Amino acid sequence: METIFEEEDQVQKSDDMVDDDGSNQVSGGPETDGEDDDAEYVKNILELTDDDVMGLEFDSEEEAVKFYERYGQCFGFGVRKDNVYRGPKGCVVTRQLVCSKEGARHKKYMERGDRVRAPKPITRVSCPARFRVRYERNSGKWKVTLFEKSHNHELTPVDKVHLISSFRQISESDKAQINSLKIHGVRTCNIMGLMLGQKGGHESLGFTKKDLYNHIDKEKRIRVGNGDAVAALSYFEAKSESDPMFFSKYTKTVDENLKDLFWSDGVSRLDYHAFGDVVAFDSTYKRNKYNKPLVIFCGYNHHGQTTIFACALLTDESANTYKWVLETFVECMFQKHPKAVVTDGCLAMKEAIRCIFPNARHRLCSWHIQQTAIEKLKHSEFLDEFSGLIYAKMNAEKLERLWAEAVEKYDLANNEWVRYMYGLKTMWAAAYMKDLFFAGIRTTSMCEGINSFIKSYVQCKNSLIDFIHNFERDVKEYRHNELVADFTTMYTEPVLTTPLREIEIGFSKLLTRKMFEEVKSQIQRVGGLEITQRAEVNGVVMLRMHKFLYERREYVVLYDKHSVKLYVIVETLSIVVFLAPTSYVR
Structure with missing residues (x-):
């Protein structure tokens, strides 16, 4: 027979040893429908004597493993698999489990003089505790053949058993929830807090914060695969298959590494053709693993909301790099140039705009x-x-x-x-x-707002592919805001409050709610006064008027055409107040 030292949890077994129902329940164990049954099962384990354990039989190897793991949890020690013996057909016939502190660290690792990092704490102290089961062909059961109960170390208290590595495991359902939360930009620390609230504390969680970070890091390495840049470019290639108007372009360094990256999806390109007469862009944001500046091209839509046209990750902020970005932007947008551009005071950006957008008016933030x-x-x-x-x-x-x-x-x-x-x-x-x-648009505050919004999703250690995913989530939020504003415009009617009701009604049917409010304020200024009397004597025009719906207070305006002076008199009941004359400017 062959002896194999297995470190993995998966165990090979013959087909005739598999339970009909696939159950992993320990023979004689509880159905674990509630805490009372589980407590009773723990009590039964704690009352087992050595002879009781030696007399146990199990329907499968898995049941035997589950039993000893539960036994270790109850008494406060970890369990790991040790020797395994296989039959002529390669089937496991004997399985041995030991205390996790069995064995010792090799002497050569204890005496190394070339250490770069501090040595890990010692966890194995040659503990003699072990548990062995053997498959009996006649009965078809797994029978206990060796049980060593004694330990040469202190057992772990009940309130710390959940920290033993062999009992820490992230379930498949928890992994699915963690992956979903991470994909949607939830920070790892917040995921830990959420799951602690769901489970009721660290003891019931089943894993530690370190286990959570290790799992997320493992998933990230799987996504990145052959490299972060390769993963990002592969993702863009897949995007172009589902979105025919998706556009991306990149440059490489001399040693074939990714240098600059530009992208824009179909919706953003259509938005630019509708709202791209004025474009604002900024490059102050470097919240990614490679510290690359992020340039965001954005503008205002028909609701006065921020809409994103395109973005790029750059290696530097030189004039040549900005020229490449603007040339790529024009190529992406079917050669349509903006009529006006708003940026900060970056000289390199100013030079690039002068060369690529010579006919656009450039405004500084x-x-x-x-x-x-x-x-x-x-x-x-x-x-x-x-x-x-x-x-x-x-x-x-x-x-x-x-x-x-x-x-x-x-x-x-x-x-x-x-x-x-x-x-x-x-x-x-x-x-x-x-x-x-x-x-x-007078400032690049919309770009700053996008950057601020991204901070709730993106972390400095994010890889390139993670950054792209989180940025797309940010874009979706802005587009949802536009959808809500469209709904409000379509299914609500504004309250008419100005005296020029016909004009107000006309604009309310033509404009979105946000733009209508802008126009309405101008209507109010134009139609806010009602003229009740007009007279002219020797070049002096007199107008008597009052504010709409405020008839008790009247204004008398005297305008002298010869001296170009304007006098405003306020009449409140019988009191007349003369205001200082002001210059009249057309």
Whole structure:
């Protein structure tokens, strides 16, 4: 007969030893329908004597193994398989189980002088405890032939038995739940907390946090297979089969490693053709295993919501890299160029846009400009005025005058950054962009919002394929928001509140709810006053009016055509209040 030392849990056995019902129940054990039956079974095991154990018989080898494992749990020691003896046909006829502390570490591992890492703690102390069963051909039973009860070490207390490695195992149902949660972006620590709540504590969980991390790491290695980049490109190839409009492109380094990666699915490409007149993109996000900058191309849809057109993972943020990204973006979008682009103040990005999108108006992110101003300048008063110049609705002549006054007032004429920003005034001042369409985009905050949203799913240690999966989940969330807004527009009616009801009704039928609210605010400003009297004497026009639904307070407006002065008089009951005259600007 042959002796084999098996470390795996799977055991070969002959066909005539398999139970008819496939059951793994220990002979004489409980059906384990409830805690009371299980407690009774534990009590029976604890009361077994050595002679009782020697007299046990089992219907299968698995039942014998299950019994001794349960015996070890009850008494506080781990169990592992040891010698196995096979018959002439290769069938197992004798199985021996031992305490997990049986054996000893080889002397050469104890005396190594070239250690790189600290040695692992010793877990084996030559414990003599063992349990052996043999298959009796005549009876068809597995009979106990050896039982050594004594141990040469302290047994594990009941409250720590669940930590013994041989009793820790993640069930198939738990693995399925873990894999599903991980695929949907749930962090490993949160998965552990969720399952602890479901099971009722660590003792009932059946595995430790380390076991959970090992399982997730193993699943990740299986997904990655031949390499992270290969897995990502294979995933894109599979995507292109299910989505004919899916687009991806990549570059490689000299040593054939993945360098830059760009992708966009069919829905994003269609969204760009509908809403791609104005595009914002940023590259401040590096939350992946390889620390690659993520460039997100996005814009606003017909609900004023963020929609994602494409994205790319880059090796660096040089001008040549950005040129490749923009050229690939144009290729992906069937050569359609945006009419306006909003970015931060990156010089490499600015140069790439000038070369690839020469006809697009480039606007710098207002928020980034203000943050840079705070870093470069220490004049709080100038910063306040500078902020006003960025957003103020004025003509270019007035902006030039106010800028010159502010620079002279705070003695910043020789400041290099101030002169540099003055040279870029057409890219950040609203005065030079009031006749251009930017879809309400003044900052790259939508890109920052996407980055912030991704943080709830993506971790710094995520592989490339994990990052792509989690980013797609982020895109699906944004598209679901659009679906909800479409539903609200289709199945609800707005409340009409302005005096220009016909105009309001017309726009409510043409526009989405979000856009209608934007237009409605303008309708309210136009139709918010009702003129009750108009008269003109010697070039002075008098208008008497009141706010819609507020008839008790009247306004009298006097406009002198000769002096171009406007006077507003507020009449409340019998009290007349004269307001200061203001210049009338058409």
